[in-house]
Amino acid sequence: MSQSLNDDLNRFDHTVDPEMDNSAYTLGPLQAGPPCCHPRPLIRVEHLSVRYGEKPALEEITLDIHRGCITALIGPSGCGKTTFLSVLNRLTDMIPGCRVAGRVRMGSTDLLHPALDVQALRREVGMIFQKPVPFPLSIRRNIELSLLEHRITKRSELDGIVEQVLTDVGLWNEVKDRLNAPAPALSGGQQQRLCIARALALEPGILLMDEPCSALDPIASGVVEDLIQRLRGRYTVIIVTHNLAQARRIANYAGFFWVKERAGTLIEFGQCRQIFESPNQDLTAAYVSGKRG
Amino acid sequence: MPEATAHSIAPLGITRDRLATFVIWSAALLVTGLFLWLISDILLGGITRLSWAFLTEPPFDAGRSGGIGPIIVSTGLILLVAIAASVPPALGTAILLAEFSRRESLFGRSVRLSLDVLAGVPSIVFGLFGNAFFCIYLGLGFSILSGGLTLACMVLPILIRTAEEGLRSAPDDYRLAAAALGLSRSAALMHLLLPTAMPALIAGLMLGIGRAMAETAALIFTSGYVDRMPDSLWDSGRALSVHIYDLTMNVAGGDANARAAALVLVVLLLLVNGAAMTLADRWRNARIVTA
Ligand SMILES: Nc1ncnc2c1ncn2[C@@H]1O[C@H](COP(=O)(O)OP(=O)(O)O)[C@@H](O)[C@H]1O
Ligand SMILES: [Mg+2]
Numbered sequence: 001m002s003q004s005l006n007d008d009l010n011r012f013d014h015t016v017d018p019e020m021d022n023s024a025y026t027l028g029p030l031q032a033g034p035p036c037c038h039p040r041p042l043i044r045v046e047h048l049s050v051r052y053g054e055k056p057a058l059e060e061i062t063l064d065i066h067r068g069c070i071t072a073l074i075g076p077s078g079c080g081k082t083t084f085l086s087v088l089n090r091l092t093d094m095i096p097g098c099r100v101a102g103r104v105r106m107g108s109t110d111l112l113h114p115a116l117d118v119q120a121l122r123r124e125v126g127m128i129f130q131k132p133v134p135f136p137l138s139i140r141r142n143i144e145l146s147l148l149e150h151r152i153t154k155r156s157e158l159d160g161i162v163e164q165v166l167t168d169v170g171l172w173n174e175v176k177d178r179l180n181a182p183a184p185a186l187s188g189g190q191q192q193r194l195c196i197a198r199a200l201a202l203e204p205g206i207l208l209m210d211e212p213c214s215a216l217d218p219i220a221s222g223v224v225e226d227l228i229q230r231l232r233g234r235y236t237v238i239i240v241t242h243n244l245a246q247a248r249r250i251a252n253y254a255g256f257f258w259v260k261e262r263a264g265t266l267i268e269f270g271q272c273r274q275i276f277e278s279p280n281q282d283l284t285a286a287y288v289s290g291k292r293g
Numbered sequence: 294m295p296e297a298t299a300h301s302i303a304p305l306g307i308t309r310d311r312l313a314t315f316v317i318w319s320a321a322l323l324v325t326g327l328f329l330w331l332i333s334d335i336l337l338g339g340i341t342r343l344s345w346a347f348l349t350e351p352p353f354d355a356g357r358s359g360g361i362g363p364i365i366v367s368t369g370l371i372l373l374v375a376i377a378a379s380v381p382p383a384l385g386t387a388i389l390l391a392e393f394s395r396r397e398s399l400f401g402r403s404v405r406l407s408l409d410v411l412a413g414v415p416s417i418v419f420g421l422f423g424n425a426f427f428c429i430y431l432g433l434g435f436s437i438l439s440g441g442l443t444l445a446c447m448v449l450p451i452l453i454r455t456a457e458e459g460l461r462s463a464p465d466d467y468r469l470a471a472a473a474l475g476l477s478r479s480a481a482l483m484h485l486l487l488p489t490a491m492p493a494l495i496a497g498l499m500l501g502i503g504r505a506m507a508e509t510a511a512l513i514f515t516s517g518y519v520d521r522m523p524d525s526l527w528d529s530g531r532a533l534s535v536h537i538y539d540l541t542m543n544v545a546g547g548d549a550n551a552r553a554a555a556l557v558l559v560v561l562l563l564l565v566n567g568a569a570m571t572l573a574d575r576w577r578n579a580r581i582v583t584a
Contacts (some may be wrong), residue, residue: 091469
């Protein structure tokens with residue numbers, strides 16, 4: 001699954017910003033502004049409903065996630081954004097009483113199929129949580145842990161991947177001398193970048209990011225935001241953010257969720273610029289202009 | 294008005310604080326003092342008798358003279374049997390309770406209730422049970438094996454409950470993040486949750502070992518009184534605590550050797566605890582620092 005998806009991932013031209021020092025990165029230069037990508041649906045969500053026990057959390061969500069783009073999900077707390085993300089990597093399986101209905105497909109694969117290999121799915125669809133969750137292990141082992149499960153055990157191969165992904169997230173120069181130090185000793189921003197590196201090590205095609213910057217200070221948040229921009233094109237990113245300015249800066253597509261009749265619904269979905277500049281719904285307009293939310 | 298209240302409350306508050314400080318400190322001092330008294334009493338009473346010969350020679354004249362060599366060996370063997378027989382099932386049950394059942398589930402609640410009742414059962418009852426089940430029903434007779442297995446049953450509740458709490462104290466974030474990385478539950482358990490819970494597991498193990506080493510009542514009817522060097526696990530063997538009990542209660546003139554044996558017991562306990570902690574630290578560091 002991983003191979004075919006990665007092979008035909010859309011690659012994009014990056015606009016080079018000569019001011020930026022890109023030597024520490026391998027993901028290519030920072031992109032200026034959110035260009036709109038050629039819509040090629042990678043994940044199609046149709047009539048998705050999720051309930052926790054009797055309590056509905058999401059009702060009738062239909063949208064397409066486009067290949068290589070950054071899709072931002074915005075909306076007030078409790079409208080089901082986290083729930084939506086956890087459907088896409090089947091983390092909902094871990095929550096007792098959680099029922100998922102509807103159709104979610106990636107290519108020809110039915111992501112909701114009960115017999116789906118969820119471990120393979122979760123390697124293809126990485127997830128970054130709001131609070132960085134470094135494991136109480138060394139920096140190196142944080143990255144290697146999931147690779148070992150992947151049957152990669154050759155020392156040289158492991159070392160190569162560790163250096164590669166740490167470089168990808170711009171952390172290599174900061175930690176290369178202390179790879180054996182405990183990861184929880186890193187700063188919050190470094191921890192979050194390590195978590196991203198950890199996810200990248202599995203070579204996912206898709207990254208789900210649940211408010212990845214909201215637990216970080218503004219500087220660290222800026223660094224992580226830059227990093228997310230660099231992921232564009234190489235990865236399909238779905239990011240939940242409460243920071244509307246951030247969504248506007250980085251996203252190609254935006255989806256606006258709102259709680260209606262006690263369940264989260266998708267009010268509007270479209271190109272990021274359209275959602276922010278000429279929304280079709282009054283509610284969206286009120287939310288993005290800060291009048292409601 | 295506010296000034297008046299401030300004045301009237303402040304001195305009282307300070308006295309109260311001082312009183313609380315005093316009570317807390319004296320309680321702490323009392324406990325520490327008691328411990329030091331106990332240690333020094335054992336030390337003073339036992340240290341003069343202590344020698345290499347005492348540690349290696351067999352007892353003579355019902356223990357009035359001679360040493361405790363065979364008894365140390367028996368104690369070690371009983372303990373080994375008890376640990377080997379209790380740790381794997383305890384860990385398995387704790388994992389089942391903490392990772393594969395919900396805290397409020399009927400299964401979890403009933404298992405926990407049974408364990409708590411078991412933990413409170415007096416050890417003499419375990420002794421009688423061990424005698425009936427291991428010695429007679431399974432035909433193991435008075436033997437180190439019977440004694441060790443009886444102790445294993447006795448410490449099982451403590452081991453399970455502390456291990457379960459240890460596992461539950463590992464944050465759910467770890468479980469979610471591990472699952473999101475495509476790790477299987479068993480891999481997450483092995484590489485992440487067990488190492489995180491290790492301090493609690495070791496603390497539980499040490500509690501269990503402490504209880505097992507101090508046990509007399511459960512052993513008298515199971516591993517027996519025989520103070521000869523055991524040839525195998527199927528031989529009867531006298532545990533240190535049984536020996537101490539026998540010397541003080543049944544043997545006139547055995548007091549001095551009883552104290553020396555008690556000193557050995559305390560030192561052994563400290564050594565075992567120290568070893569367990571070192572091993573746990575090593576294991577944790579191996580997981581954390583190297584590949
Ligand atoms: N594990 C859970 N069990 C029960 N209800 C939950 C659970 N997780 C979320 N919910 C409920 O589902 C709704 C959506 O939550 P969530 O997806 O976390 O929203 P958001 O991420 O947009 O803040 C909320 O009303 C929340 O209370
Ligand atoms: Mg959320």
